[in-house]
Amino acid sequence: MADALPGVLTDPPWRVWDAPDPVIVKGLKPPPSKIVWEDGEREKWAPGPGPAPETDWDDAVRQQRDGRLWRSVELFTWGPEDDVRPLLATWKPDIGRSGLGVDAVLARFGLDALAPVLHAAKDSPENAGGTLLPVLDGKAARIVSGWLASGGEDAGIAHAWLTRHGADAVPYLLPDALGARESLRAKAALALRLIAAERSPEAVVDAAGRHAAAVAPLLADVPRVDPGDPWAVALLDPPRIGGWLDPATLPAVALRGGGIVPLEANAHIATMLAMSGDDVFPGLSDVHDACDPPSLAAFAWAIFERWRTGGAPTADAWALTTLGIWGDDDTVRRLTPILRAWPGQAMHHRAVQGLDVLAAMGTETALVHLDGIARKVKFGGLRDAARAKIAQVARHLGLTGEQLADRLVPRFGLDASGTLTLDYGPRRFTVGFDEQLKPYVTDDDGKLRKSLPKPGAKDDPSLAPAAYQRYADLKKDVRAIASVQLGRLEAAMLNGRRWSAADWRDHIAGHPLIWHLARRLVWTSGGTAVRLAEDRTLADVDDKTVTLPDGAEIALPHPIHLGDDLPTWTELFADYEILQPFPQLARPVHAFASDEAASWHLPRFEGAEVPMGRLLALDKHGWERGRPQDNGTQNWLEYRSGSVYVVISLFSGIQVGMPYGRDTDRLTHVWITERPHRFPPKDGTGHTFAELDPVTASEVLAHLTSLTG
Structure with missing residues (x-):
């Protein structure tokens, strides 16, 4: 069985590192600051054409000295050099407000611009963090180490800085790595380990000079990684699993070829899941290929449940996003009610994270439930977030939100007539749907039954239980979407939505579930009101067949639009005993005096x-x-x-x-x-x-x- 295990579970590529007893060197200072430009970089960053010549730079300088200048970056980018340079030391740029960067200022003034560049990078790393890339400086090294250890979006900038400078950055990291402050020591040590992993431990030791003996223990058991590998930091400093989870107690994961993953490997799986964020740790694809998907879904759900019962610590929210990696349709059904309830428990932010999980799953069922939250949930903030997420998915597919919703309605394995046959072996049952999409069951003789019977002793021992479970899942799934689909069609009637003939045929008349609703409504196309007959042809109020041209549009009319034909249509539906899914023909019509x-x-x-x-x-x-x-x-x-x-x-x-x-x-x-x-x-x-x-x-x-x- 060991041969069936992916290598990432038998020999994981990361190293769990425990820091050695600290060696503290007091009074250690970084070397002098310098800027190391790559070829053509300074020229690329240099200021372009400035503002109009009539700019009053003297007034701008006065305002800057008084602390009143609004767009100060412009002054330092293009203002008179002799007047501006003395102001750099005390300038604290507000990057978010100005909408401009300080890279041009650094290119123009070099080290004289170091103080404002450091301030901007620390204050707004998403906008100005990249400006630190050419800067070798002790304070810059401290900022970079903090970004790296945080594991957030800014860690990528830190990684690029360390990869760029390599061993040359070591002397700037040493004051913190060997300093008295424990929090700074750990961050700087991680930065040194990254350089050692990408270059070599020997390169870092050599760069440490007379402090080599103190640095060497910090580099113990460093794995080799490719420079710039986005997973390098995770391999050097894998996340610690919180006390709320004992991986050994998680359910066993089944292998596709038989057997199970050893329980001791559960910790490796959990570690890879904890590493994953927007990007999934590559080793998980090997685990997925080797293991049974339902078993992995159960494993992910168990982690999620342990996290919830353990207080759902924010630092370990990966337990929620894990569901987006391995969750299945059953996961969606279990997760959605929790997401709907969370805002009422003061957990709106977590519920919004859950929407990302549904979108990450991307299955038809997941998107249907996401669309359901967007349409019907009592918490407005969650509803708005779900609508935004659905709109994002729709834009990615080149569709409107409603067009996407049309395509998301599951077919549930129904046949062309919109029914499902359940095989018990010696007997069979047929499931149909009424005007509210509530399922009903008939037997072989077409007799209506109160419900689907439980499998009996004479039924096939494998077919009957599977059919019974399929019916239970079908009822649950259709119930989850029924009110949403009813609401969508009613809204389409009220807002005048129109379908192209092709979309209407594919997603309304031709859909095995939605057609149960469509045939109980009146439609209009080209000024003619029609209904969808049992044979899926269109008929007008006189029951004459109407052909829908390929380029036509079709809509659901409000009774206002049926005019004098409204009584005739009402009588026709009554004669055919057609019950409507929501009031259309019988809808009250009002008008203002x-x-x-x-x-x-x-x-x-x-x-x-x-x-x-x-x-x-x-x-x-x-x-x-x-x-x-x-x-x-x-x-x-x-x-x-x-x-x-x-x-x-x-x-x-x-x-x-x-x-x-x-x-x-x-x-x-x-x-x-x-x-x-x-x-x-x-x-x-x-x-x-x-x-x-x-x-x-x-x-x-x-x-x-x-x-x-």
């Missing part, structure tokens, strides 16, 4: 006392609560239509965290504006309800009528 359409507020609803339950239910119809005020109260609800909002102002408001704290509330104002808040202006907003399109007007009035009725 002429005086209301010309007004900016609606007096007939103002002052109404409404039940809190109805008020909170508006969330389901596209209304959003206003920003919580200082007392934690949401004092209005808003409904967006283009660039304007319909706003309901509340007398008491909704208490965050205790929305049902009172039985009723009162509507003080109902108004239209482009800037929603609690109180409308006394002299109007400059907008009227006539600006709303007929569908939005009807829906808003329906909501208000239901709320106050």
Whole structure:
């Protein structure tokens, strides 16, 4: 079995290093600072053409001396050299505010610009860290060592600095590596070990000169790595697994060819997972190739659960991101409810990390659940983050968010008729779906059963349990997406979404699950209303076949758009006993009275006392609560239509965290504006309800009528 194990589990390439007893050299100073340019580098960094000649540099210099200059980088980049050079020593550039870098200043003034360059690099490493690359200096070495040890995004700059200077950097690291401050010693020692791993321990010892004997123990058991290897630091200083996890107690990982990974190798797997971030440690691909994927998914989930029960320490959040490496569809089903609940437990940031995990999995099921969070979760911050993540995925694929959502609806192995046959051996059952996508079961004779029976003694011992489990998974999966798909189609009706003929055929009419909804709705194309018949052809209100041209578009009409044909369609669906998945034909249609359409507020609803339950239910119809005020109260609800909002102002408001704290509330104002808040202006907003399109007007009035009725 040892032959079946990947080498990374029998001889891991990293070394766990314990620092030796420190050798402290007091008073050690770094050599004089210098700048080491690569060929053509200084010329490349040098300032380009400056601002317009009429720039008042004298005034800029005065402002800089007084601490009032806003864009000081410009002064030091292009200002008069004799006036500017004396100001460098006390200049502390604000890189984020200026939008410019200090690389040109370093190229222009050399070591005279060292102080501001060090300040900028430390203050804004993401913007100015690269400016340290040519600088050999004791303070620069300390900054770089800190970046390297942090393991964050800045570690890459530190690695580049150390690779670039190699043994020449050693004297600048020695004061900290042999100094009295323990935290600085550990960081500088790691930097020395990296140089030794990329060059050689002998090169570092030689560069240490008379302190060679003190440095040599710091380089014990250093592995050889290629210069610039992005995993070099991880191999030199692998992460320590927290006390919340004992790898030996994790579930055994099965090998693809039979047998299991020895429990002592669990620690190596966990270490590689802990090393991984945005990039996955290469050795994990060897583990994946050698091991059973469901077993790896179970291993990852066990780590995640130990982390949760161990207090979910932030430093070990890799236990969550691990699910994105080896998680499967069952992982998605278990993780999603946790993500949905976390914001309510003051763990919003962790929930957002979980969205990244779903996106990293990238499976159809993972993206479906991510899309579900984007559409329906009670925590607005998480919902917005999920929408942004879905939009990012869609952009990467060259699609709109809705087009991506169409493509994400799983087919669940359903046949062309949208059903699933479950084989028990001597008997078979068929699963179908109703207008709410709730599954139902019929037997071989077509008789409706209350539920799928459990396997019996006469059933096939392998087929029947597998079929029964498949049905259980199907119910769970369809239930997770049903309300989302119903909501998507209803929203498409309200916002006038149109599908191309090809997309509609592939993802609506031709989808084995969504077609159960599509055939229960009225569609329009080219001004003609149609329905999807049982044979997947289109028929008009007179039941005549209609052909959908390839270049056509098709939409879901609001009853407003069906005009005089609405009663006929209603009667036809009643005759065929077609139940709709949401109100379309029977949807109430409302319109503003002429005086209301010309007004900016609606007096007939103002002052109404409404039940809190109805008020909170508006969330389901596209209304959003206003920003919580200082007392934690949401004092209005808003409904967006283009660039304007319909706003309901509340007398008491909704208490965050205790929305049902009172039985009723009162509507003080109902108004239209482009800037929603609690109180409308006394002299109007400059907008009227006539600006709303007929569908939005009807829906808003329906909501208000239901709320106050």
